[in-house]
Amino acid sequence: MGRIQVEIRTSFGRLIVEGSSAREVLEALETLPENFIGELETVVSGKIASARDRTFNGIVKPTDIGPVLILKDSRALTHYEAVGLILYFSEKRSNKPSQISRLLECSGINVQVSSRLNEMAKRGLVYKPTPDSSEWTLSPKGERWIEEEVLPKLRNIS
Numbered sequence: 001m002g003r004i005q006v007e008i009r010t011s012f013g014r015l016i017v018e019g020s021s022a023r024e025v026l027e028a029l030e031t032l033p034e035n036f037i038g039e040l041e042t043v044v045s046g047k048i049a050s051a052r053d054r055t056f057n058g059i060v061k062p063t064d065i066g067p068v069l070i071l072k073d074s075r076a077l078t079h080y081e082a083v084g085l086i087l088y089f090s091e092k093r094s095n096k097p098s099q100i101s102r103l104l105e106c107s108g109i110n111v112q113v114s115s116r117l118n119e120m121a122k123r124g125l126v127y128k129p130t131p132d133s134s135e136w137t138l139s140p141k142g143e144r145w146i147e148e149e150v151l152p153k154l155r156n157i158s
Contacts, residue, residue, distance in 0.1 A: 010037055013140075038129060044140060059154055060089045066099060069107035071154065079111045080120055081150045087126065087138040088146045094129070094137040 004025050008015040015037070019025040033039070061070045067089035069082065077085070086100050086107075087093055095103075101113040117136050120126045125142035128135065138146070 008037070010041060015040070041129070041140075059151070060085065062089075063106075065106070066090055066095070066103045068103055069109065071107075074107065074109050076154070077109070077150075079109075079116050080125075081146075082107070082109050082111055083113060083116045083120065084125065084138065084142060084146050084150060087136065088143065092137070093143065094135050096134050097136065098134075100136075 003018055003020060004022055006017045006025055006029070008017070017025055017028050019028055059069065059071060060067045062068075067086060069077075069085060071077065074082070082104055083100060086103050087095055090100075097113045097117060100117075101111070104111050104113065117126055120142070121128075121136075125139055125145060126136045127139050129137050
């Protein structure tokens, strides 16, 4: 008899559970801890974050309230990029819309943060780790976007 696979799509990729029967697949899924996917996303994000160079002079300045963008010309950024950068440099890559808005205002950028976050979620760049919470987190896809597209673009401008 062949193998049975169940594919679970997450913000960081696919998780595949496999067994030789439907019962075996169900039993494997039942043995997963209650918040397994959420914890796995946290570990994956942490591994990615620890490998990254966080010194970005001329782009961001850490402050008591959080990261503030210090670009010479903030018009070089789209609103999506500005929100993404604030999340990227925030602790645990997470923040609340009100705090993101405050940090962007301190950066001299006026953005409708809630609208941008919802649009970014549709693109898979951000997600809510807890659906009932107002906090948003940069997804691994969003982190790659910042690292591979946004930061290089800003380094070329500086």
